[in-house]
Amino acid sequence: MIKLLILLAMSFFFSGVETAVTAISEPLLSERAKKGDKKAKILLKLKQKPDKLLGTLLLGNNLVNIALTALSTSMLIDIFGPAKGVALATFGVSFVVLVFAEILPKTYAINQTIPFAFAVAYPLNFIVWLLTPAVICFNGISKIVLKILPQKSTAPDNDLIKEELRGQLALTGKNMPERGILRGVLDLDEVSIGDILTDRGRLVSLNIQTPIPEILDFLRSTPYSRIPLWEGKRDNIIGILHIKKAIQLAKAWQKNPQTKVMDFCTKPWFVLKSVSLLDQLNAFRKRKEHFAIVVDEYGDIQGVVTLEDLLEEIVGDIDDETDLPNQSGLRWHLLPDGAYRLNGNATIRDINRAFHWNLPDDNAVTLAGYVMYEAEQIPHVGQQFNINGWTYTVRHKIGNRLTQIDVLPEEK
Numbered sequence: 001m002i003k004l005l006i007l008l009a010m011s012f013f014f015s016g017v018e019t020a021v022t023a024i025s026e027p028l029l030s031e032r033a034k035k036g037d038k039k040a041k042i043l044l045k046l047k048q049k050p051d052k053l054l055g056t057l058l059l060g061n062n063l064v065n066i067a068l069t070a071l072s073t074s075m076l077i078d079i080f081g082p083a084k085g086v087a088l089a090t091f092g093v094s095f096v097v098l099v100f101a102e103i104l105p106k107t108y109a110i111n112q113t114i115p116f117a118f119a120v121a122y123p124l125n126f127i128v129w130l131l132t133p134a135v136i137c138f139n140g141i142s143k144i145v146l147k148i149l150p151q152k153s154t155a156p157d158n159d160l161i162k163e164e165l166r167g168q169l170a171l172t173g174k175n176m177p178e179r180g181i182l183r184g185v186l187d188l189d190e191v192s193i194g195d196i197l198t199d200r201g202r203l204v205s206l207n208i209q210t211p212i213p214e215i216l217d218f219l220r221s222t223p224y225s226r227i228p229l230w231e232g233k234r235d236n237i238i239g240i241l242h243i244k245k246a247i248q249l250a251k252a253w254q255k256n257p258q259t260k261v262m263d264f265c266t267k268p269w270f271v272l273k274s275v276s277l278l279d280q281l282n283a284f285r286k287r288k289e290h291f292a293i294v295v296d297e298y299g300d301i302q303g304v305v306t307l308e309d310l311l312e313e314i315v316g317d318i319d320d321e322t323d324l325p326n327q328s329g330l331r332w333h334l335l336p337d338g339a340y341r342l343n344g345n346a347t348i349r350d351i352n353r354a355f356h357w358n359l360p361d362d363n364a365v366t367l368a369g370y371v372m373y374e375a376e377q378i379p380h381v382g383q384q385f386n387i388n389g390w391t392y393t394v395r396h397k398i399g400n401r402l403t404q405i406d407v408l409p410e411e412k
Contacts, residue, residue, distance in 0.1 A: 004075075007068040008100055014061035016105035017124055020117040021046065021053065023110060039121035046128060055135035056128045065101065069093055185314055193280055194273035195349050195365060196313055197294045197303035201401060202345060205230055208238060208261060212253045215261060219246045226291045228304070229265060235301050237293055239265030268293050273302050281310050335406065341395065344368030344402035357409070368402035 032040035077085030205228040245264040290307040348361040364370040389410035396404035
């Protein structure tokens with residue numbers, strides 16, 4: 001009986017270790033190993049050689065379970081005879097092994113992964129060393145067989161890795177502050193500039209022919225640090241005036257009233273709206289610039305994008321003391337009927353992120369654009385539309401621009 005209990009304990013050990021060591025995080029072990037934790041170093045070294053580790057655990061577990069089954073069957077046959085002994089061994093021992101040597105240790109190990117793995121680090125390291133010759137022999141046989149079987153490429157798939165990371169984030173606690181940032185980083189190469197730009201309807205720019213005193217007065221009152229300058233028509237942007245240049249411009253104009261504004265401007269940088277946020281972020285870093293004019297494939301201006309816009313896609317809204325109260329962040333008002341009153345120029349991406357909605361942004365960037373695309377017309381004030389079960393009501397417009405829209409989500 002003592003031999004059976006010892007074998008059962010060993011089976012518990014191997015099953016639990018297999019689960020705990022496989023489940024424990026390698027980055028966690030790496031971080032603790034850097035701090036000098038000897039057990040973490042042992043476990044990290046073992047995880048980095050999975051063939052050797054799994055071979056040892058499988059060999060040990062199978063040897064123990066076979067010995068346990070053989071010994072218990074022999075004992076039961078001696079006590080109850082061949083017929084009853086074999087029957088009891090088949091059902092009774094299988095039940096005991098299944099519960100106490102498989103389910104119980106694996107359940108305990110998965111719930112106590114870190115303490116269990118660290119507790120068995122030293123004995124596991126010794127067993128791996130002891131069984132290494134046998135494991136090498138069996139692994140060699142396995143490799144020979146694997147060469148005969150058809151193999152598919154095991155090269156890492158970046159899309160699959162990202163999908164796995166997104167799944168892991170979805171399972172992570174929603175209160176983890178880094179969760180949203182990590183999601184933003186993963187989305188950088190899947191979101192284009194066209195999804196986050198400040199559209200041309202909200203673009204603040206000046207005519208290059210504007211008198212310098214008026215330009216200086218404007219720069220004193222604007223919250224923006226860079227102002228595009230155009231010539232002839234608004235789409236013909238020929239320079240970008242940085243507010244830091246205002247002092248130099250003012251001094252130069254006082255000395256010489258014939259001073260040209262263009263002498264203090266930088267050349268505009270045009271980028272395609274289809275460029276991904278990741279590529280644009282790298283471009284901002286490479287060029288050491290913070291501001292770009294966004295154009296479509298025909299060269300028509302669509303709006304502007306800044307380095308701050310890209311960073312906000314990762315960390316959320318970044319408000320500073322110069323932001324206008326009515327333009328900083330997403331502005332909304334909850335109505336008594338459960339509808340949300342939103343600005344028409346609010347981007348669908350910001351709306352989805354704020355309310356955890358899933359409005360499509362394939363054909364429009366802003367809420368107003370989405371409503372007009374689905375309605376296939378320019379609505380008038382008070383007009384109401386039912387789109388995919390959601391109710392959209394136009395509350396205010398200026399010219400052809402929808403400036404305020406009520407959104408009533410579908411009832412579930």
